[in-house]
Amino acid sequence: MDLNRSPxxxxxxxAEEVRALNHRTFxxxxxxxxxxxxxxxxxxxALASQLPQALRQxxxxxxxxxxxxxxxxxxxxxxxxxxxxGQVYAQLDAAAAAADALSEALKMVQNLTADIGLRDSA
Incomplete structure (x- = not known):
């Protein structure tokens, strides 16, 4: 972790890593x-769950x-x-709440896919 970089x-x-994921999974x-x-x-x-802290900071x-x-x-x-x-603070708060909701929805996807697999080909 390189903490010598700017925020x-x-x-x-x-953001660039998410962009790479988008290209890789097109x-x-x-x-x-x-x-x-x-x-x-x-x-x-996990990424989304860390955003509220970053936004508060x-x-x-x-x-x-x-x-x-x-x-x-x-x-x-x-x-x-x-x-x-005041508007900046309100929008950062809204973004933090949206990130919390995103994190929870993604956790649900993880749980819902946990017992789904592929059948051997017939």
């Missing part, structure tokens, strides 16, 4: 048995920057930094 670089690398390629779908769902559930980082009093808006059009910050 953006780390998040970007995670049209269902790469899955040789039903349990592999469950395995991938389980791994993606992003909110904390944003809040710390706002609290310095140095944050400004380039095209405010009457909106204050505090108002915009």
């Amino acid at each position: 953006y670089a780390i998040a970007g690398a995670a 049209d269902g390629a790469g899955y040789n048995r039903p349990s592999q779908v469950g395995d991938v769902a389980g791994a993606l559930s 992003a909110a904390g980082g944003f809040e710390a920057l706002v609290d310095t009093g140095r944050v400004q808006m380039y095209d405010a059009q009457g909106e204050t930094v505090a108002e915009r910050a």
Whole structure:
């Protein structure tokens, strides 16, 4: 784990790995048995389950920057930094809740595929 990278670089690398998964499994390629779908769902559930913490920490980082009093808006059009910050926090909270729901749904897929296999060819 390379913690010397920026938060953006780390998040970007995670996104790139999901992109690779999408390319690797295009049209269902790469899955040789039903349990592999469950395995991938389980791994993606683990990924999704870590997103709420990352999002909370992003909110904390944003809040710390706002609290310095140095944050400004380039095209405010009457909106204050505090108002915009409130919107940012609300959307990060919504994203965290969506990630929790995604993680739970993917866990269910993993459980549902656990006892599904392939029949020997006839």
